[in-house]
């Protein structure tokens with residue numbers, strides 16, 4: 001079963017304490033789509049300018065990522081630049097140029113509208129809602145967000161939460177959204193505001209998953225070499241949503257636990273190289289091997305919270 005993915009498609013410049021690379025393929029939808037493509041066909045929605053490499057469309061095709069919903073318009077592609085501190089976790093945005101993104105109004109091709117699984121990757125909540133408005137009756141909607149939308153478009157985000165089955169966000173965003181210091185309280189509070197499920201990412205420390213009366217703590221893979229953490233969250237969301245879509249039926253909490261592990265596996269590979277380079281060569285065998293390691297490291301008992 002396919003998963004529809006909406007988000008940003010970008011050209012990124014990324015600086016770490018040891019390396020800097022310019023004009024790399026990035027954006028929340030690029031990472032999420034490639035992550036999901038390991039498990040399910042993808043219908044991609046986004047916008048690029050005429051400076052965007054045509055070879056990427058060929059690559060998407062080779063990965064089962066349909067790009068009929070990607071608008072290619074005159075102008076420059078969205079550009080983002082960030083710099084990481086020595087901990088490879090703290091990041092400062094150096095510049096953002098919206099370019100063609102400024103007037104982006106996603107229009108879904110007819111063939112996209114009946115897709116059952118949807119991932120609204122990080123992008124303005126009003127655009128996420130606009131895509132949902134065009135869909136027939138999606139069975140399961142996953143959304144990602146970021147601090148910017150919590151701070152600048154809170155009403156739009158609150159409205160979107162009513163229409164989302166699973167919200168994914170990181171620990172600092174969960175605290176900011178709920179004004180809670182405890183992530184457990186934050187997860188529960190977000191569930192009460194709309195989403196049936198909540199996944200809170202804790203960077204290199206794993207992820208927490210909240211259901212109605214179920215809870216799962218997913219450990220983190222002990223990576224030695226992190227080259228570029230950019231897009232880890234988006235890859236997590238893509239792997240998770242792609243796995244859920246591959247199950248075909250309405251997700252159970254057991255499916256969501258496995259999806260959280262697959263998302264974590266994909267994210268752990270993504271940070272091993274700049275941009276999407278590691279994901280481009282990744283194989284299902286490598287994913288399966290690391291999944292088993294995660295499984296061995298994670299607690300699988302369900303507990304009530």
Ligand code: AMP
Nearest residue numbers: 008010026027028080230231232233234
């Ligand atoms: P992450 O590391 O998961 O926060 O995602 C980083 C990616 O998000 C980069 O590839 C950026 O191009 C993209 N990005 C940065 N700012 C935004 C924004 N305001 N809206 C959508 N995508 C963004």
